[in-house]
Amino acid sequence: MTEVTEPAVSLVCCPHAGGTAEFFRGWPRCFSPAVQVVAVQYPGHGDRLGEPSLTDVQVLSSELAAEVERLLAGKLILFGHSYGAAIAYEVAVRLTNQGSPPHAIVISARVAPHHEIGGTVHLRDDAALWNEMVRLGGTPPSIAADAEWREALTPSLRADFRASETYRPSRGRLPCPLTVMLGEDDDGLPRAAVGAWQEYTQSQFAVREFSGAHFYLVDHVADIAAEVDRLASVPAPAGAPASQPGGVP
Helix, strand or coil: CCCCCCCCEEEEEECCCCCCHHHHCCHHHHCCCCEEEEECCCCCCHHHCCCCCCCCHHHHHHHHHHHHHHHCCCEEEEEEECHHHHHHHHHHHHHHHCCCCCCEEEEECCCCHHHCCCCCHHHCCHHHHHHHHHHHCCCCHHHHCCHHHHHHHHHHHHHHHHHHHCCCCCCCEECCCEEEEEECCCCCCCHHHHHHHHHHECCCEEEEEECCCCCHHHHCHHHHHHHHHHHHCCCCCCCCCCECCCCCC
16 A cells, blocks of 8 residues: 655645636646645636636635645645736735745746736727737737637636736735746836835745746746745744735835
């Protein structure tokens, strides 16, 4: 009989606006067996397409934090890309305030919360909404041009953009290490606003730039795996409420 052991690390991955858990399907083979890759499926997406999509980052993050705390074993590392970065941060704040901070958090392709400037993509017509997805590189033009796909996916895509663009962040300085990753050609991310994430951790902070644009991560999963391994070796943070970062409005 083979002994079943719990994973040393649970890596929870929060996808971008319009993204699904399928985006991370190939990731497990790039990580060591000690890392359990858990991809989040938002309501109204993928195999949850029949559920209403959520349009509030705070609501979605509260639901996810409860699931994470209940289900996962091992050191928890949160990873969020773009819209998913806001979700990952808010989950980290909630878990920290409950006395169970994540072991680390990786923010991908998003500016620090107090640099959020909103947006109007969610108010545009369907064509403009899909044009933005193609521009960012997250959707093949063939999908965006397919009327059947657009009809099925537009409600959840619009809901995600609304949640992302109306996001009002919690205030918290996390006790765990925080790494920010981005593509060196992602012109939509001012470097000062990315570096300002340092104000949101009391622990180690790092910025990693890779070749590519907004969806640089598609070609750099092995690099992400290496960073997760590095973060997993850092001593666990103390279970204390998240303190407010100085100078954040």
